[in-house]
Amino acid sequence: MKTIIIGGFSGIGLKIIDLLEKDRNEIIYTYNSSFSTKLKKYKGFKLNISSLESIDNFVKQKSLINWDNLIIMPATQKPIGLFSETNPRDWVKSIEINFSNQMYLINKLYNKRSKKTINKNIILWAGGGTNNATKYYSAYTISKIAQVKM
Numbered sequence: 001m002k003t004i005i006i007g008g009f010s011g012i013g014l015k016i017i018d019l020l021e022k023d024r025n026e027i028i029y030t031y032n033s034s035f036s037t038k039l040k041k042y043k044g045f046k047l048n049i050s051s052l053e054s055i056d057n058f059v060k061q062k063s064l065i066n067w068d069n070l071i072i073m074p075a076t077q078k079p080i081g082l083f084s085e086t087n088p089r090d091w092v093k094s095i096e097i098n099f100s101n102q103m104y105l106i107n108k109l110y111n112k113r114s115k116k117t118i119n120k121n122i123i124l125w126a127g128g129g130t131n132n133a134t135k136y137y138s139a140y141t142i143s144k145i146a147q148v149k150m
Contacts, residue, residue: 002067002068003068003071004109008030008071009029010074013073029042049105050101065112066113067109067114070113070123072123076098078094083138091138092139094143095139098147130145
């Protein structure tokens, strides 16, 4: 099985890779800032989830064809504060990173999924705010609720 892990170089991403490695999965992961040789046996690609151009460049990779599992983890909790006191550009950017650009990525990768296997998974991290409103994290909370509804 082929698994794509968006944000695979994060702490949680590395743990997921360790678990998937035991089942001999083909693993493709993304990183945002720096590449490490720690995961050199897997295919790693630079991806800035806040940039549609970066997403467009990433999805051109031929190795993404026939994926079975897509795990998307990038998130930001910023801006933190009362909605009326946050910078509106930062608020919109948070929605892009935490929701809309993730949906854009899924849309671009959807037709590249495996047609051979019946079970395909898309896993999104929908943390705080899905059960109740987290104070001072309005953009993050709205994004995670939107993921659940999607």
